Amino acid sequence: TQLLEQSPQFLSIQEGENLTVYCNSSSVFSSLQWYRQEPGEGPVLLVTVVTGGEVKKLKRLTFQFGDARKDSSLHITAAQPGDTGLYLCAGIDRGSTLGRLYFGRGTQLTVWP
Amino acid sequence: DAGVIQSPRHEVTEMGQEVTLRCKPISGHDYLFWYRQTMMRGLELLIYFNNNVPIDDSGMPEDRFSAKMPNASFSTLKIQPSEPRDSAVYFCASSLIGSGGTGELFFGEGSRLTVL
Numbered sequence: 001t002q003l004l005e006q007s008p009q010f011l012s013i014q015e016g017e018n019l020t021v022y023c024n025s026s027s028v029f030s031s032l033q034w035y036r037q038e039p040g041e042g043p044v045l046l047v048t049v050v051t052g053g054e055v056k057k058l059k060r061l062t063f064q065f066g067d068a069r070k071d072s073s074l075h076i077t078a079a080q081p082g083d084t085g086l087y088l089c090a091g092i093d094r095g096s097t098l099g100r101l102y103f104g105r106g107t108q109l110t111v112w113p
Numbered sequence: 114d115a116g117v118i119q120s121p122r123h124e125v126t127e128m129g130q131e132v133t134l135r136c137k138p139i140s141g142h143d144y145l146f147w148y149r150q151t152m153m154r155g156l157e158l159l160i161y162f163n164n165n166v167p168i169d170d171s172g173m174p175e176d177r178f179s180a181k182m183p184n185a186s187f188s189t190l191k192i193q194p195s196e197p198r199d200s201a202v203y204f205c206a207s208s209l210i211g212s213g214g215t216g217e218l219f220f221g222e223g224s225r226l227t228v229l
Contacts, residue, residue, distance in 0.1 A: 041220075042117075042206070042222055043204075043218070088155075100161075103155060105155035
């Protein structure tokens with residue numbers, strides 16, 4: 001059973017389009033992180049959200065943590081080929097031991113020029 | 114500063130052979146994690162250590178897998194005997210969670226294991 005469900009699993013779009021990917025769970029998380037992974041490399045942290053309802057912006061990327069801290073979304077404006085990669089959300093379960101981070105399976109994004 | 118260093122980057126072996134994967138975490142980090150990534154199951158946590166002590170090994174698939182962290186700068190993940198279903202990319206990651214750390218995971222580049 002996957003604690004964090006990500007959708008869509010695959011997304012293929014043209015340069016300049018906007019997109020949103022989702023990360024959902026029935027569990028409450030004390031914090032949630034988004035990572036991006038490129039081929040042949042390990043995931044790299046993009047952002048951490050902690051407070052319910054929190055919105056963080058990183059250039060063209062907007063991250064939102066749900067009010068109930070069970071879900072999150074990542075919105076990319078005017079996608080570019082350099083945004084191509086596997087986007088992973090990861091949450092620290094409020095009831096779990098410190099350091100126990102659960103990962104979703106990810107959304108594979110491809111942006112065509 | 115050097116990041117998390119893993120070796121080997123690629124390993125091809127035959128079923129039944131012993132495989133040892135190595136990891137050097139970022140100096141000063143207090144947590145070390147071993148993950149396995151496959152298309153089918155995504156990133157799975159195998160085991161993690163805090164200050165060299167194993168905290169949670171519930172993700173280790175079976176007794177064929179073992180992990181050690183003899184000191185703060187080195188960890189190994191061993192598979193003996195290896196099986197084709199162990200084929201995956203194995204990641205090591207380290208983090209500073211205590212002492213006001215952010216909890217960000219820093220991943221190595223991974224070890225791609227193929228068991229024939």
